[in-house]
Amino acid sequence: MNLKYLDLLAQKYDSEEKVATEIINLEAILNLPKGTEHFVSDLHGEYNAFQHVLRNGSGNVKVKIRDLFKDELAEKELNEFATLVYYPEEKLQLIKSHFTSKRELHEWYIEIIERMLKLVSYAASKYTRSKLRKALPKHFVYIIEELLYKTDEFTNKKEYYAKMVDQVIALGQADKLIVGLAYTIQRLTVDHLHVVGDIYDRGPDPHKIMDTLIDYHSVDVQWGNHDVLWLGAFSGSKVCLANIIRICARYNNLDIIEDVYGINLRPLLNLAESYYEDNPAFHPKRITGENLTEQEQLQITKIHQAISIIQFKLESPIIKRRSCFDMEDRLLLEKVDYEKNEVTIHGKTYPLVNTCFATIDPEQPDKLLDEEQQVIDKLLFSIQHSEKLARHMNFLMKKGGLYLQYNGNLLIHGCIPLEENGDMKKMEIEGKNYAGRELLDVFEQYLRHAFAHPEETDDFATDMAWYQWTGENSSLFGKREMTTFERYFIEEKETHKERKNPYYHLREDEDMCRKMLAEFDLNPEHGRIINGHTPVKEIDGENPIKANGKMIVIDGGFSKAYQSTTGIAGYTLLYNSFGMQLVAHQLFTSKEEVLSDGTDVLSIKRLVDEELERKKVRETNIGSQLQQEIANLNSLRKHRYMD
Ligand SMILES: O=P(O)(O)OC[C@H]1O[C@](O)(COP(=O)(O)O)[C@@H](O)[C@@H]1O
Numbered sequence: 001m002n003l004k005y006l007d008l009l010a011q012k013y014d015s016e017e018k019v020a021t022e023i024i025n026l027e028a029i030l031n032l033p034k035g036t037e038h039f040v041s042d043l044h045g046e047y048n049a050f051q052h053v054l055r056n057g058s059g060n061v062k063v064k065i066r067d068l069f070k071d072e073l074a075e076k077e078l079n080e081f082a083t084l085v086y087y088p089e090e091k092l093q094l095i096k097s098h099f100t101s102k103r104e105l106h107e108w109y110i111e112i113i114e115r116m117l118k119l120v121s122y123a124a125s126k127y128t129r130s131k132l133r134k135a136l137p138k139h140f141v142y143i144i145e146e147l148l149y150k151t152d153e154f155t156n157k158k159e160y161y162a163k164m165v166d167q168v169i170a171l172g173q174a175d176k177l178i179v180g181l182a183y184t185i186q187r188l189t190v191d192h193l194h195v196v197g198d199i200y201d202r203g204p205d206p207h208k209i210m211d212t213l214i215d216y217h218s219v220d221v222q223w224g225n226h227d228v229l230w231l232g233a234f235s236g237s238k239v240c241l242a243n244i245i246r247i248c249a250r251y252n253n254l255d256i257i258e259d260v261y262g263i264n265l266r267p268l269l270n271l272a273e274s275y276y277e278d279n280p281a282f283h284p285k286r287i288t289g290e291n292l293t294e295q296e297q298l299q300i301t302k303i304h305q306a307i308s309i310i311q312f313k314l315e316s317p318i319i320k321r322r323s324c325f326d327m328e329d330r331l332l333l334e335k336v337d338y339e340k341n342e343v344t345i346h347g348k349t350y351p352l353v354n355t356c357f358a359t360i361d362p363e364q365p366d367k368l369l370d371e372e373q374q375v376i377d378k379l380l381f382s383i384q385h386s387e388k389l390a391r392h393m394n395f396l397m398k399k400g401g402l403y404l405q406y407n408g409n410l411l412i413h414g415c416i417p418l419e420e421n422g423d424m425k426k427m428e429i430e431g432k433n434y435a436g437r438e439l440l441d442v443f444e445q446y447l448r449h450a451f452a453h454p455e456e457t458d459d460f461a462t463d464m465a466w467y468q469w470t471g472e473n474s475s476l477f478g479k480r481e482m483t484t485f486e487r488y489f490i491e492e493k494e495t496h497k498e499r500k501n502p503y504y505h506l507r508e509d510e511d512m513c514r515k516m517l518a519e520f521d522l523n524p525e526h527g528r529i530i531n532g533h534t535p536v537k538e539i540d541g542e543n544p545i546k547a548n549g550k551m552i553v554i555d556g557g558f559s560k561a562y563q564s565t566t567g568i569a570g571y572t573l574l575y576n577s578f579g580m581q582l583v584a585h586q587l588f589t590s591k592e593e594v595l596s597d598g599t600d601v602l603s604i605k606r607l608v609d610e611e612l613e614r615k616k617v618r619e620t621n622i623g624s625q626l627q628q629e630i631a632n633l634n635s636l637r638k639h640r641y642m643d
Pocket residue numbers: 198202225226479482483484498533534
């Protein structure tokens with residue numbers, strides 16, 4: 001043991017008693033049941049649905065309420081109470097509006113505060129007091145602790161407590177206390193949140209999800225391809241930037257760019273107005289049925305075309321300067337016959353429809369017009385100077401990564417690129433071959449490098465950020481090619497198909513999953529791979545639990561655009577000391593409906609596994625850290641206080 005380190009430790013633990021107390025404390029924590037992990041993925045800007053799942057802990061809050069109160073409350077009351085815990089501010093207003101006298105309200109307060117305290121105490125039973133204290137509303141810590149630690153045997157104190165609650169009510173603090181307790185319950189129900197990628201794109205409110213995550217007590221993110229697209233744009237990749245704007249236009253979400261992140265779209269609009277007309281292939285999708293005037297729709301359609309063409313032009317020089325990307329097939333602008341209006345792909349010629357090539361010079365199809373160049377340069381400048389985006393992207397970098405080993409499981413958004421025979425797929429990067437975990441580590445290093453150097457826009461690291469979005473060997477994309485061009489301009493559906501990496505059928509095989517776990521230094525006996533990215537088509541009977549439970553795919557379609565394919569509204573996963581449970585969520589309509597009907601969106605639980613013995617903190621990542629701390633403290637004790 002390093003003596004300098006012991007000196008430092010001795011400053012904090014300057015007596016034998018202090019060392020001993022800390023060891024006892026840590027040992028006790030190791031023996032507590034492990035905290036509940038909550039996994040979500042593919043949120044795609046669906047803030048309201050995400051909030052709901054977060055607030056009800058994927059049904060976990062309801063389970064606890066039922067455990068405690070099923071004998072004393074009717075179903076309707078259980079639901080009402082649960083709703084109060086999920087949305088305390090709104091539900092309080094609703095409930096209070098039904099009382100006609102102060103007295104009634106007073107009695108209700110007493111009952112509810114008592115019920116909430118019971119629930120807090122139950123939800124906190126597997127945590128230390130110090131952890132509970134951190135979860136309590138700051139202003140009420142003293143009062144709540146007094147109230148919590150009353151025990152029924154000491155009824156002589158009863159009056160003291162009754163008085164305390166009376167005072168809280170009389171001083172007009174009851175609402176605040178109830179709201180605080182509700183959030184404490186939510187927080188205690190989930191110890192740690194994993195977001196397995198794709199926060200951004202398609203839905204309207206990714207920024208609100210980011211704000212929620214930034215404030216969340218304990219969270220990590222495994223980047224999705226859509227998140228990396230935003231990171232890439234912020235890191236200086238113009239082609240990533242063109243993509244994010246294109247997707248926002250396609251889903252009628254340009255206000256995320258304009259209003260939320262404060263990017264001026266005027267120059268792009270001017271360009272769009274000069275060169276583009278109406279075009280059905282570029283009409284914005286209308287998922288939520290919001291109303292657009294014809295004029296608005298036309299404007300978005302024009303912007304959508306302008307930015308798509310800029311995107312296609314920007315792809316070309318990158319493909320040409322990066323032969324290791326192996327993307328020459330995607331030089332589609334050069335494969336177009338502009339006279340005949342057709343394109344030849346993989347040796348087959350197809351007529352083009354809905355083209356909008358007014359800014360394309362057939363001699364040099366990838367050349368940006370000066371106006372286009374100026375537009376994209378200005379956009380890049382503003383996006384890199386958006387304070388809000390900087391905050392969100394910094395958070396993604398700090399809490400995120402391409403994959404994560406956590407409590408024995410491997411969390412990864414897309415895939416581990418494989419060959420058909422199950423070998424890890426190799427990629428040559430700057431003269432060296434990488435595969436499997438090493439490949440992902442290199443990808444991540446480049447991403448971090450690009451992010452650290454936002455002023456570089458055409459270097460290898462920045463181009464690699466785009467490769468993560470669309471390259472064949474990207475662990476986030478997992479497909480041979482992205483057929484965006486074909487889907488806009490070619491009618492033949494065969495050209496739209498995006499061939500998936502063999503991973504997506506090999507992952508059904510248990511041995512293959514074991515091999516991948518081992519590749520990431522995880523124990524194949526106990527570990528599992530948790531995946532997002534590909535919507536599980538429950539509607540067609542697809543099972544999210546694959547390879548005998550070694551592989552769990554939790555993309556169930558939070559994204560409204562994909563719900564008709566999946567048939568449900570998303571999966572989430574819970575992992576507590578008893579094992580793992582997969583929760584399938586039914587359609588979430590609105591918070592208002594939950595508030596007024598009191599019914600929760602039904603969640604079906606499927607037991608993935610039941611641990612034979614309750615898992616303890618000792619067996620977790622945090623447990624290993626604590627054991628290391630104990631070892632250090634023991635050395636300190638030996639060297640300083642026993643010799
Ligand atoms: O349906 P959209 O929004 O046009 O997006 C289709 C594109 O999205 C992708 O599926 C990637 O997004 P996901 O990560 O959500 O699957 C591409 O493979 C595909 O080309």
